Amino acid sequence: MAPPVIDVLRVFCAPDGAHGNALGVVREGAAVPGEEERQALARKLGFSETVFVDDPERGEIDIYTPTLRLPFAGHPCVGSGWLLDVPELVTPAGVVGVRGDGEFTWIEARADWAPPRTLRRYGSPAEVDALDVPPPGEWIYAWAWADEAAGRVRARAFPGRGDGIDEDEATGAAAILLAQELGRALNITQGRGSQLVAAPGPDGVVEVGGRVRLEQPHHSPAGPRAELAVRPE
Incomplete structure (x- = not known):
């Protein structure tokens, strides 16, 4: 089986398009069906979060850090909302509203969904x-x-x-x-x-x-994060 296509986004960019937090999005979540396999891919990619899209029309997504599965996270939802262009996302925590205004992509979520900080x-x-x-x-x-x-x-x-x-x-x-x-x-x-x-x-x-930019479609799970981390802004 061919490796999944992984879109690499930068979320919450500065006004000039620089910076932002890298996010990996596997649009065809069925290509990585199991929780263990998804966790392993997220760990290999090394982004702060990686998203697996289970239903692009409904906006159903599954979010992983390199070590944890998350019921909700902010920058993955903003990035996924921008990429999928849907009015809402379905996460394990609940339904997240999405809207765009041309420059920014916005989500609405409950504060009690956010992991403790x-x-x-x-x-x-x-x-x-x-x-x-x-x-x-x-x-x-x-x-x-x-x-x-x-x-x-x-x-x-x-x-x-x-x-x-x-x-x-x-x-x-x-x-x-x-x-x-x-x-x-x-x-x-x-x-x-x-x-x-x-x-x-x-x-x-x-x-x-915040603002979202497409960094690259990435066809290999062999660690684009290091390349992004040192890319000059």
């Missing part, structure tokens, strides 16, 4: 920038106000899973949790310069959006 506030963006990667054990979203009146935030994300993803470039679920906790719209610069916009809505639903 420690939201750790710092006094300034410079403090966030100066942080070293902490040891594994705790998923930390480090953030500081860049301009509180304008809702501008500087953030970095440290998954702490010990799976090779020491720092996550752009993290939609954490942005959802932060917008819900602060109760206001946020414009977040994360990692090297990725941009996420999030805003809380009624009944625990939060909207998060």
Whole structure:
């Protein structure tokens, strides 16, 4: 059997199209049918998340980190919504609304679907920038106000899973949790310069959006992440 075709996206890109968090999407999920096989492919690819599309018309997706299957995650849903061009996605956590406005792709999801994170506030963006990667054990979203009146935030994300993803470039679920906790719209610069916009809505639903770019269709599971990680922006 031929290896599955894997589309490689960058999600939550900067205004100039740079940065963003790499995402692998296997459009034909049936080509990798078992949970163990999907986990093995996600581990081999090495992206922070890889998505398997089980029904492209319904938007049914299955999400994996290199070591875990997730019921919901933000940047995989934004990327998959953009790629599949569907009004909603079906995840194990629930149905995620999707919309596009030409530049951004937006999802609506419940904050309580997001995996637990420690939201750790710092006094300034410079403090966030100066942080070293902490040891594994705790998923930390480090953030500081860049301009509180304008809702501008500087953030970095440290998954702490010990799976090779020491720092996550752009993290939609954490942005959802932060917008819900602060109760206001946020414009977040994360990692090297990725941009996420999030805003809380009624009944625990939060909207998060960003720009998506197609990096490459990739026909081999032999590790495009290292190539992407060092690609000059």
